[in-house]
Amino acid sequence: GENVEQHPSTLSVQEGDSAVIKCTYSDSASNYFPWYKQELGKRPQLIIDIRSNVGEKKDQRIAVTLNKTAKHFSLHITETQPEDSAVYFCAATFWGEWGAQKLVFGQGTRLTINP
Amino acid sequence: ETGVTQTPRHLVMGMTNKKSLKCEQHLGHNAMYWYKQSAKKPLELMFVYSLEERVENNSVPSRFSPECPNSSHLFLHLHTLQPEDSALYLCASSQLWTLTDTQYFGPGTRLTVL
Numbered sequence: 001g002e003n004v005e006q007h008p009s010t011l012s013v014q015e016g017d018s019a020v021i022k023c024t025y026s027d028s029a030s031n032y033f034p035w036y037k038q039e040l041g042k043r044p045q046l047i048i049d050i051r052s053n054v055g056e057k058k059d060q061r062i063a064v065t066l067n068k069t070a071k072h073f074s075l076h077i078t079e080t081q082p083e084d085s086a087v088y089f090c091a092a093t094f095w096g097e098w099g100a101q102k103l104v105f106g107q108g109t110r111l112t113i114n115p
Numbered sequence: 116e117t118g119v120t121q122t123p124r125h126l127v128m129g130m131t132n133k134k135s136l137k138c139e140q141h142l143g144h145n146a147m148y149w150y151k152q153s154a155k156k157p158l159e160l161m162f163v164y165s166l167e168e169r170v171e172n173n174s175v176p177s178r179f180s181p182e183c184p185n186s187s188h189l190f191l192h193l194h195t196l197q198p199e200d201s202a203l204y205l206c207a208s209s210q211l212w213t214l215t216d217t218q219y220f221g222p223g224t225r226l227t228v229l
Binding site: 004006034036042043044045046049089091101102103104105106107108 | 119155156157158159160163171205212217218219220221222223
């Protein structure tokens with residue numbers, strides 16, 4: 001079935017430390033994995049994404065790694081700052097009805113950066 | 116206003132009311148989506164429209180009725196809702212839907228059903 005598991009559900013780190021959020025997906029045909037950040041009371045916004053033909057992608061302090069064999073991908077945030085505090089959602093594509101892809105989201109991780 | 120906008124931002128309605136949520140995208144995109152975001156649950160896809168045609172329906176109850184009159188506007192008509200339908204309803208758009216392009220979200224409508 002369509003399933004994306006995300007862990008942990010909450011994460012608290014000291015400012016300057018690194019944070020890692022992990023997701024697993026159920027369908028080996030999934031080929032696109034975005035990460036969204038949702039600050040309190042605001043809309044989800046894409047922060048980084050990776051496609052299945054790439055194992056790792058980095059954008060400044062944020063990186064995503066993908067292990068297709070194990071069907072899991074991770075978000076890495078280095079040198080965390082207070083503004084990184086938010087809920088982070090992973091997602092993966094699944095083939096829905098009518099042969100079309102859609103995004104299925106993980107449950108979310110509430111990240112808190114402690115000053 | 117640029118991006119994806121939604122109105123109203125907050126809505127309180129009784130179970131017998133009929134109301135509509137509106138979404139508008141100013142990005143020239145061809146696909147639009149309705150998501151439901153409940154507390155402690157993942158974002159749930161409700162409907163997908165591509166070029167004004169509905170292409171995905173995750174077995175959403177008929178008390179939710181979408182309408183896409185053109186590629187820039189999307190509505191969600193609500194009638195005889197239940198208290199468990201209280202949630203944040205998010206609209207999103209993307210350039211294309213089959214290629215799972217980046218989805219841009221609106222600010223959402225916080226719906227409370229009494």
